[in-house]
Amino acid sequence: MHYELVKKIDINRSESRLAWSIIIEKSNWKPTKRHIFDLCFSYNKKMNWPPEEEVKADPFIPPPQGEPRRRFRDNDENQNRPRFPRNQDGKSHVIRPSLAGGLLTFKQFMEMQHEHIPPHEAQQIYDEYKSKYERKHLEIFFSEHNNEHWFIEKYDPIFSQKWQEERHLDAKVSHTAFIELTKHNGFSGLRLKIQDKPVEKISGPPYYGFDPNSMTLFLKNIPVNISRWDVLNVVKTSPGFVSLSMSEPLKTQGFSRFAWVLYDTEDHCNESLELLTGRVVTPDFKLSPVKSQSVSRKELRLQAPQHPNSIELDWKQSSRLISFIDREKGIMENQLLISEEMFATLSEEEKEMQLDLQLLYLRRVHAYCYYCQEEYEDERMLAAKCGPAHIRTNYDESAARPIEFDQKIEERILKKNPVKKYDKDNDPELQKMIMEFENKNTTEEEEKKVRCNLCKKLFRSSEFVKKHLKTKHLEDYQLVVKERIKAITLENYLADPDKLQNQIQFAGERYRGRGRGERSDRGEHRERSDAGDREMNFPRKRPAPDEPYEDLDDPTKHHKGKRNVVDYSDI
Secondary structure, three states, X not given: OOOOOOOOOOOOOOOOOOOOOOOOOOOOOOOOHHHHXXXXXXXXXXXXXXXXXXXXXXXOOOOOOOOOOOOOOOHHHHHHOOOOOEOOOOOEOOOOOOOOOOEXXXXXXXXXXXXXXXXXXXXXXXXXXXHHHHHHHHHHHHHHHOOOHHHHHHHOHHHHHHHHHHHHHHHHHHHHHHHHHHHOOOOOOOOOXXXXXXXXXXXXXXXXXXXXXXXXXXEEEEOOOOOHHHHHHHHOOOOOEEEEEEOOOEHHHXXXXXXXXXXXXXXXXXXXXXXHOOOEEEOOEEOOOEEOOOOOOOOOEEOOOOOOOHHHHHHHHHHHHHHHHHHHOOOOOOOOOOOHHHHHOOOXXXXXXXXXXXXXXXHHHHOEEOOOOEEOOOHHHHHHHHOOOEEEOOOOOOOOOOHHHHHHHHHHHHOOOOOOOOOHHHOHHHHHHHHHHHHHOEEEEEOOEEEEOXXXXXXXXXXXXXXXXXXXXXXXXXXXXHHHHHHHHHHHHHHOOOOOOOOOOEOOOXXXXXXXXOEOOOOOEEEEOOOOOXXXXXXXXXXXXXXXXXXXXXXXXXXXXXXXXXXXXXX
8 A cells, every 4th residue: 555645725724734635546445534534643653744944835835924923912002902893884893683583682682792882883773673673573463464354444545444434424423413412401410520329320310321231232253354344234234223333353362353233222132132143244154142241340430639620621621622523523513512601601510511511422422531531433442441431529629730631632633533535546656556567568569569468469559558457457457556555554554553463572581382291480280171271280299208119010019909010921
């Protein structure tokens, strides 16, 4: 066997070194890597190395460039060295975390950096990362739910406009009914102030609050593929129908919704219960109404003690709110409101009566609670959140009026909520997208010869091609419109301050699942019951320190009444 030493350069390392390569001249023997290593090691011991000068002059080894690298820095260099190294653009070298996984805290973000970053720059970069992370997860929620009807009704520019117009129409009907009741003393004895004796019927005098169980049918678990109008088209045919109210989507129940159907009398409510039971809304959904019987009844909401002068201030502010919201919903005249001169001629009791009428009007017509300063879609939702009535307590001469109270009223007046009418023809972004679609599918081959790229048909001018695309290729044309509608829906969702979203999980947090065999935080063993989703915690049994160990499988011992021992000797 003949060995030859060949010098090479290892380019995978910063410093060059000598590598051994063995050329085997024997015929059929193919050594393994281990054989080569052993041969190199043994040959290296017997080899007499050339002098160091000759090794440096070897053509295989490049000559050193410049001075050799020092292993330390002078004190002057350390002092002049910048504390925060920066790139050529003037910014520090920052490791930006991935948007996948959990959200990093600021501390975790700083720990992953290899170089120092100025505090103000680090905070700015972290805020940018956090906003991008939140935006991405909002877009994920949007992609998961943008085809569900509760989402479409709330954020789609066309369907949300339809629902808003219906709410304004309902407000006009409620306004007319309220004025008629006022003229015929329908609210006699009204007094939104705490009473000495308990009130038996909340919907009657003196509070005229909202009773959720009165003349109401309850519809449970309306799926996400059922719209408000699907249910309305069925229930509005029942006798004595007044209104339909639907809840917000419930995250704990797959974003399904509840609904309540209000009737004018109890007899009509009972009759409609039989008529609507089993009625088909869609092929895969039928109605199963029940009489509304809410066990957990909301208590009356009590306002904090006020100064006696607050009556006049509240009357003025409520008058402004009524005038503004009325005009917003198309109600131009309101006979309930009176002038300041007329209000000044009223007695103290009459002033309170006038104020209470206006506060009740805000609740019943506009679903707005004056003292809570909260606004909902209808009075039922307002009663569920704010209580069936919000009343005053006793007056206090030393009570001060909060500044934030009047500020919130000004914010509501300045916040305009008109019907957002969406017109496709006046949307410049949509027109731009349609123009790009038309240009993409139009080719002018010769004079008076223009071809449609979708069906290859020839026309005399591009105008005929545009009409052809809108009529004969309507599906492709509608895809452009749907893309624009989807973009507007996303904008409306992101702009909603009260939007639903997935809970953001921070990096490093343990996921508390409910799978079989998981361990809880208290060291208990979690199991699922076969009957449902309830969790049963079984603490592990640990033997007492003084209890002797006993092998129950030992056949030499007889365990009377403990366990039957199986003999496997015949196997």
